[in-house]
Amino acid sequence: MNIHIIGAGAIGKALAVSLKRKGCEVQLVRGNMDDGSTRYEEIILALEGERKLSENIKVSTLSAIPKMEGIVLLTNKSFGNQELAKRLWHKTQKTPIILLQNGLGVERPFIESGFDQLYRCVLFATAQTLSGNQVRYRPVSASPIGTVREKTPLLRTLVAEVDSPLFRFSEVENIEPIVWKKTMANCVFNSICPLLEVDNGIFHRNSEVFALAREVIAECIVISQAMGIDLDAKDIEEQVLAISQRSDGQFISTLQDIQNHKETEIETLNLEIHRMAQELGMETQVKNTKLLGELIKSKSKLNQ
Structure with missing residues (x-):
């Protein structure tokens, strides 16, 4: 399944490497710029014990992707959600969206815009950009995902798709x-x-x-x-x-x-x-x- 990660910060990069190593088709989407470009970048994860992993990740901007099919993961800063909901509406109306963002009410712009398949994740992992595309990543525990709005029952399938040995996710009935x-x-x-x-x-x-x-x-x-x-x-x-x-x-x-x-x-x-x-x-x-x-x-x- 194709997975689009919007937000090319430390968590987004850690997720991209984890999912690519699992065998997923991953595309990292920069949310803070939009020059229509697409390229491949080597992203390096620095793990505990001086262990490092790297993958070549496809990196694009929103205008380079006419339609997003598969799964969309949001790791962008939540203050951009109002504008992002408008821009994603015609690209992802029926595509499941999982918000991996901190805070209360971050899903509100997507609810108000009428997105059908909307999920919320609480991250139990930390990541810090060391330099360029090198990220220090530390998992704490499996990050739970729950339903905000679901027209078609997909939660269990989505969790199985995004879960990986490096970046664990779990399914919960009540995320609030x-x-x-x-x-x-x-x-x-x-x-x-x-x-x-x-x-x-x-x-x-x-x-x-x-x-x-x-x-x-x-x-x-x-x-x-x-x-x-x-x-x-x-x-x-x-x-x-x-x-x-x-x-x-x-x-x-x-x-x-x-x-x-x-x-x-x-x-x-x-x-x-x-x-x-x-x-x-x-x-x-x-x-x-x-x-x-x-x-x-x-x-x-x-x-x-």
Whole structure:
């Protein structure tokens, strides 16, 4: 089956190599430029233990592909989804789309546009661009995929198609609680690490920084419960520590975005939690989450 990966960042490249090694027909699509070009590029994955793998991957831009058939995976930054939904409508109306993006509400533009086969994935893997097309990749656990909208039952088939020994995926019946749980972890990593300019391992190395993470988690739990999503703060704290230990030395994507003078996804993380709190009349209960989000937004703008 043909697999189109939109978003040629670190995760997109890691996925492309993993699927190519499995034997899939893979095309990596750059979402931030569109010059109509198509070429092959060698992409190198740096794994644990100094192990490296490389594959020649077909890399294109959107205008070079008149129609996308097979499966479309979105690893682009979620702030581009509104425009992307419009551009993909005539290319992928009946093609299954899986969103591998952080945050809450990232699927909204595709729902509003009327896409039939829409799925959401929560990534439990980290990747960091080292130089050019060389990416450091660290899997944490299998990334679950669930249904957002499904006209034809395809979830199990899709999971089997995108799952590979290097990049594992699993099928789940209800993805929403997992989305919230991961969003809370991202509210921690994607705000605190970039502001301190430190790697993901800081939370298992430093108790004071972890205490701040626990405050953010506690605030997010209040909002999730008000939205009918019942989660345990202790579980999320343990998840943050597990990710921190597993990705020690790795820098979060938001810090990489700021350093590369790019826009961040903080609007779908801390600031989306704050937006929901405002709608619920609970704004005062997410002060730390909001402040950290606003600081990231300001730091990003100052570096652009």
